[in-house]
Structures are given as C-alpha cells and as structure tokens.
Amino acid sequence: SQQGEEDPQALSIQEGENATMNCSYKTSINNLQWYRQNSGRGLVHLILIRSNEREKHSGRLRVTLDTSKKSSSLLITASRAADTASYFCATDASSGSRLTFGEGTQLTVNP
Amino acid sequence: GAGVSQTPSNKVTEKGKYVELRCDPISGHTALYWYRQSLGQGPEFLIYFQGTGAADxxxxxxxxxxxxxPEGSVSTLKIQRTERGDSAxxxxxxxxxxxxxxxxxxxxxxxxxx
Incomplete structure (x- = not known):
C-alpha cells in the first residue's frame, strides 16, 4: 500500500503563479523526498528533507516538513510551462531502505 | 553510461508467456531498485538489491x-506465466x-x- 498521499490529485495554474502540493504519510520516516516525472519518462529527484529538518530550499523549490502532522508540502514559485509534470513524494523508514511513493499530483502550467 | 538504461523500452507479450526486463544501472551504484507503475498511480516497490543480494x-x-x-551491476526482472494484470x-x-x-x-x- 502507498505510504504517501498527495493532494491535490491535479492542479492547473497559469505561468508565473505559485504551485503548492501536499503530501501526507502514515508511519515514522527517516527522510522525505520529492520527485518529478514527465510523461513517458522516469522519475527525477528534486529535493530531500530529513526528519529533523523543517524547511529546505532549492532554486524555485521550497519544501516543508511537519513530522507531528506527518505531512510535507512542495512549493514551486514563479511556475513555468516546463514545470508541467507529475510530482511524487516518497518516504523511507530508515537510511538506505526502500522508498515508498505516493499517488502523485499532476501539475499543468498554462502558458 | 550516463544514466540508468532499461531494455526493451516496450514489450508486448501474450498471456502465459515468459518475459525478461533488463536494467543497466549507473556505473558504481551498489543499490538497485525495481518498481512497477500503473497508469495514473505512483511507483509500487518490487525489490531492492544491495550488491548482488536482494536486501528486500x-x-x-x-x-x-x-x-x-549476479555480478552486482546489471539486473534482470523475470516474470513467468504473464497475466493481463501484469501490464504496467x-x-x-x-x-x-x-x-x-x-x-x-x-x-x-x-x-x-x-
């Protein structure tokens, strides 16, 4: 069964707007990662946040983690049409163990 | 190579047949994972290797x-007696x-x- 659940399932915005995607999970984690997948391609790693971190930035990406609520959010600022893709959160229970992925959020950025 | 290579990119087979799917990992990577993804879903974990052995x-x-x-590099996923539900x-x-x-x-x- 999937550990993570993303919300919303689909999101459509205009270029330049910000996009926020949320992820909830059920069990204790070592870290939480976000991946992106373009149609017909493999997943690409975006950012990792450890269980003892609350916020992390990478370029236009901002990730937050609230372990008390077992939730994370991914914010993409100043979105571009090229950001159109599916976004997945993934968790692992311990370092080096398997990653469990959520169902994903399909983001569409309209030019 | 520069990235992970999987062959074939597409495979069509009849129900009941045997198939092999190949994965060439990034050189030097000791951990290798197989996942299965159905349309509109997230990847579902199948198996994880650390070196030559299946860790999970x-x-x-x-x-x-x-x-x-077998040699801690290339991996092959084998499916026997395929069923329509294996499509992914x-x-x-x-x-x-x-x-x-x-x-x-x-x-x-x-x-x-x-």
Whole structure:
C-alpha cells in the first residue's frame, strides 16, 4: 500500500503563479523526498528533507516538513510551462531502505 | 553510461508467456531498485538489491516474479506465466547506496500482456 498521499490529485495554474502540493504519510520516516516525472519518462529527484529538518530550499523549490502532522508540502514559485509534470513524494523508514511513493499530483502550467 | 538504461523500452507479450526486463544501472551504484507503475498511480516497490543480494524482496507480488543481479551491476526482472494484470511500466532505479543518496531512474519498460 502507498505510504504517501498527495493532494491535490491535479492542479492547473497559469505561468508565473505559485504551485503548492501536499503530501501526507502514515508511519515514522527517516527522510522525505520529492520527485518529478514527465510523461513517458522516469522519475527525477528534486529535493530531500530529513526528519529533523523543517524547511529546505532549492532554486524555485521550497519544501516543508511537519513530522507531528506527518505531512510535507512542495512549493514551486514563479511556475513555468516546463514545470508541467507529475510530482511524487516518497518516504523511507530508515537510511538506505526502500522508498515508498505516493499517488502523485499532476501539475499543468498554462502558458 | 550516463544514466540508468532499461531494455526493451516496450514489450508486448501474450498471456502465459515468459518475459525478461533488463536494467543497466549507473556505473558504481551498489543499490538497485525495481518498481512497477500503473497508469495514473505512483511507483509500487518490487525489490531492492544491495550488491548482488536482494536486501528486500517483500514487494514482489507472487512467485511468478523473480529478479537477479549476479555480478552486482546489471539486473534482470523475470516474470513467468504473464497475466493481463501484469501490464504496467516497470521502472528501475539505482543509487550509490551511501546514506540518503537519491534514486536515479531509467525511463522504464512498458509491458503489455494481451
């Protein structure tokens, strides 16, 4: 069964707007990662946040983690049409163990 | 090569046949993962290798599925007596196996069982 659940399932915005995607999970984690997948391609790693971190930035990406609520959010600022893709959160229970992925959020950025 | 390579990219087979899916990980990556992804869903874990041995095979759905990595590099996922429900994209990923190193995915093999 999937550990993570993303919300919303689909999101459509205009270029330049910000996009926020949320992820909830059920069990204790070592870290939480976000991946992106373009149609017909493999997943690409975006950012990792450890269980003892609350916020992390990478370029236009901002990730937050609230372990008390077992939730994370991914914010993409100043979105571009090229950001159109599916976004997945993934968790692992311990370092080096398997990653469990959520169902994903399909983001569409309209030019 | 520069990335994870999976072959074939597409495979169509008849119900009941045997198939093999190949994964070439990034050179030097000790950890290798197989996932299965159905349309509109997230990747579902199948099996994870650390070196030559399967560190976690708890995601294999039944005994028709088997994977090997005999020399700690290339891996083959084998499916016997295929069923229509096996149709999916099979994704392979590798990582350095160090700490919290991210997974690097191939583009997958799309398996269609008719």
């Amino acid at each position: 095979d708890s995601g294999l759905p039944n005994d028709r599925f088997f994977a090997v990595r 994209v099979y994704l392979c990923a590798s990582s350095s196996g160090q700490g919290d190193s991210p997974l690097h995915f191939g583009n997958g093999t799309r398996l269609t069982v008719t």
